[in-house]
Amino acid sequence: MFDTAFEYLKDTACYLDLSSSMMFLGPKQTKRYISGYGAERILFGSDFPMWSPGKEWKAFMELKLPPLETEKIGYQNARNILGC
Amino acid sequence: MAPFDIQELRDLTAYDELELDTLGDRKTALFIIISDTADTFNFLVSMAYTQLFNLLCEKADDVYGGRLPVHVRCLLDEFANIGQISKFEKLIATIRSREISACLVLQAQSQLKALYKDNADTIIGNDAKTQHSAPPFTGVRSAIALCKETLYLSAHRQPLPDKRYGRDRLGACFRCRLDLRRGCSRKPQRRSGLRQYEGQRPSRHRSQATTHREFIGFGTLHAAMEDPLSEIDRIEKLSLKGIKLHPNTQRFPIDDIRMDPVYDALQGRLPVLIHCGDPRYDYSHPRRLRRVLERFPKLTVIAAHLGG
Numbered sequence: 001m002f003d004t005a006f007e008y009l010k011d012t013a014c015y016l017d018l019s020s021s022m023m024f025l026g027p028k029q030t031k032r033y034i035s036g037y038g039a040e041r042i043l044f045g046s047d048f049p050m051w052s053p054g055k056e057w058k059a060f061m062e063l064k065l066p067p068l069e070t071e072k073i074g075y076q077n078a079r080n081i082l083g084c
Numbered sequence: 085m086a087p088f089d090i091q092e093l094r095d096l097t098a099y100d101e102l103e104l105d106t107l108g109d110r111k112t113a114l115f116i117i118i119s120d121t122a123d124t125f126n127f128l129v130s131m132a133y134t135q136l137f138n139l140l141c142e143k144a145d146d147v148y149g150g151r152l153p154v155h156v157r158c159l160l161d162e163f164a165n166i167g168q169i170s171k172f173e174k175l176i177a178t179i180r181s182r183e184i185s186a187c188l189v190l191q192a193q194s195q196l197k198a199l200y201k202d203n204a205d206t207i208i209g210n211d212a213k214t215q216h217s218a219p220p221f222t223g224v225r226s227a228i229a230l231c232k233e234t235l236y237l238s239a240h241r242q243p244l245p246d247k248r249y250g251r252d253r254l255g256a257c258f259r260c261r262l263d264l265r266r267g268c269s270r271k272p273q274r275r276s277g278l279r280q281y282e283g284q285r286p287s288r289h290r291s292q293a294t295t296h297r298e299f300i301g302f303g304t305l306h307a308a309m310e311d312p313l314s315e316i317d318r319i320e321k322l323s324l325k326g327i328k329l330h331p332n333t334q335r336f337p338i339d340d341i342r343m344d345p346v347y348d349a350l351q352g353r354l355p356v357l358i359h360c361g362d363p364r365y366d367y368s369h370p371r372r373l374r375r376v377l378e379r380f381p382k383l384t385v386i387a388a389h390l391g392g
Contacts, residue, residue: 001361001370005391008370012377014385017357021390033390043386081355081384082300082325 002029006036015077019045022059031063039069043078087124097128104132105139108152108183118166126167133158133166137175137184144182152183163188164195173203302328302357305346307336312346316354326355331367333359338372347380355384361392 002025009016016037022030034042046056060074087093107114118129136158144152160166169175176186188207190196196204303319305312305327319327327350331338338358350356360368370391377385 001363002390002392005361005370005387008374009377009387009391012374013381014373014377014387016360016387016390019389021392025390045388047389081386 002033006033010036015041015043015081017043017045018060019047020050022056027063034065039072040077042073044074104136105143108140108143108154108156111154120162120165123165123167130167130169133169137179140184141179141182150182155183155185158186159189160186161189163190164199168199173200173206176207300325302326304328306334307340307342313349316349320354326357328357330359332362332365335367337367339375347376347383351380351382355386357386357388359389360387361389
């Protein structure tokens with residue numbers, strides 16, 4: 001389904017969040033999608049209360065993305081959307 | 085041999101379509117379901133089990149050097165009512181080393197005695213020895229253990245890629261209940277954590293978002309709402325920061341025509357977080373989201389779960 005979504009959404013302007021996806025994709029595929037969509041369109045998400053936010057954050061940090069991308073996905077993009 | 089007068093039974097046994105010897109090659113689930121009141125065809129199941137054990141042992145010895153690559157576990161529910169499996173007491177002693185185990189579910193051990201007489205002790209003895217590797221159960225304990233497992237599976241409804249996440253998820257739901265109890269001084273209800281959140285009214289989200297600064301509250305809308313536009317106003321007044329839609333649980337497609345005025349009104353006002361993807365439903369298919377994005381280019385949308 002992630003591939004289908006990529007086909008339909010790659011050239012749109014929507015944001016996408018990482019909730020309930022990293023564990024199904026694994027680090028390698030997750031990174032592939034992040035670079036495919038572009039880090040400025042990705043938001044971190046834990047799908048709480050499905051999973052533990054702490055563990056999801058740990059899994060996200062283990063992707064070892066460049067600091068600028070981590071900053072965008074983990075904070076800046078959400079801040080821009082929510083305007084707070 | 086009387087049952088073989090029935091044509092259907094003759095057809096059923098004429099060809100081997102089950103390929104019982106392949107069960108240990110890869111992960112396979114085989115369900116054998118028979119009537120628990122009429123015992124006319126019990127002998128068929130007994131035959132199937134005898135065949136199954138013999139074939140798998142042969143395969144393990146001849147092809148895999150003594151051990152099957154995938155452990156085959158037989159859950160024999162109502163073991164006392166499926167008829168006697170010939171030489172079961174010998175089989176149970178020999179199958180263990182080939183990565184095959186049997187879990188017997190009985191109401192009481194006396195049922196086993198009635199069926200297998202003196203050999204019942206051998207069967208129980210063999211079961212007990214293997215408890216560490218693949219627990220075979222007898223007696224009441226077996227039923228409880230089996231129930232636990234069944235509950236564990238049904239709680240997830242879908243296979244999880246990693247057991248750690250399964251346990252974590254249950255833990256998270258539990259913690260969430262506690263959090264809610266603290267947050268809104270309401271008795272926790274027998275619902276999943278997710279439902280509790282969905283069932284809440286926007287005003288409750290607001291109160292939680294103000295007491296807990298770590299929460300940023302979103303409201304929700306529905307295609308069938310009579311006056312969604314005034315609800316958007318209300319959500320804004322409550323200082324909620326966006327809209328969350330879950331088309332699969334709310335049961336309307338993302339590109340529902342009734343949502344057009346809603347999406348139009350939300351452009352440039354509030355972001356919309358939409359659950360997206362899930363092969364079981366079509367409501368949240370990414371192609372529907374794409375249609376909305378094309379129609380409302382100024383709408384800020386977050387597709388959850390990477391759209392898949």
